[in-house]
Amino acid sequence: MSNPVFICDLPSGLSAGATVHLAGDEGRHAAVVRRIKLGEVVDLCNGEGVRATGAVCEVKKESIFILVETVEIEELPELQVVVVQALAKGDRAELAVEMLTEVGVDVVVPWRAHHSVVKWDNAEKALERWRRTVREATKQSRRAWIPFVEGLQSSESICDLIAAADLAVVLHESAPKSFAEISVPQTGQIVIVVGPEGGISQDELLMFASAGAKIVQMGPSVMRTSTAGAVATAVISAGTSRWN
DSSP, X not given: OOOOEEEOOOOTTOOTTOEEEEOHHXXXXXXXXXXXXXTOEEEEEOSXXXXXXEEEEEEOSSOEEEEEEEEEEOOOOSEEEEEEEEOOSTTHHHHHHHHHHHHTOSEEEEEEOTTOSOOOSSHHHXXXXXXXXXHHXXXXXXXXXXXXXXXXXEHHXXXXXXXXXXXXXXXXXXOSEEGGGSOOOSSEXXXXXXXXXXXXXXXXXHHHHHTTOEEEEOSSSOOOHHXXXXXXXXXXXXXXXXXX
């Protein structure tokens, strides 16, 4: 079984033999909720690629101390995946970003599509909810990097992301071309655009295609907005250096 992961600030120059005090919310979660025991091995990650592994050497009421055994710096993959995720009803959007984090996406971009039923009345509060979901999914999936969640974007601003990408694909169930037919680069940045429950409007499809995106379908079955991006990211990762 892999070690539990806790996200915290780590001192610069951290090395084997140092002791780290995990306090605050994470320390409380470790001591009270997870009930981490003396001698248990855990990973401490700073969310930016640094992973310190060590055994718990002291347990307090609401914190733990870890004797660091190894410190590793995990580099970002040479191929970056950015997923533009349309706002969705209920908890589907949060399920989407959770799954995207688990499969290893690097950046999540919330998108207010023309057919999005959901409108963020309080964008900062909604963004914080997405970022909290991503943070928790990062720990669950044992990642050393926390995916970056951009601010809310319009369809027009998504065109700029598409134009700057090495490859951009828009997932659409009626596209004549299959995702499997697309040549995927091994380095650079890929942008995947996932529409809302109501679909991507014709105007948006034309805008995105004009900006350089390829309009593709994932396969014969129609996927929900909450799953399509994660499936596409997994397909890309399995066929490139991200997972190989």
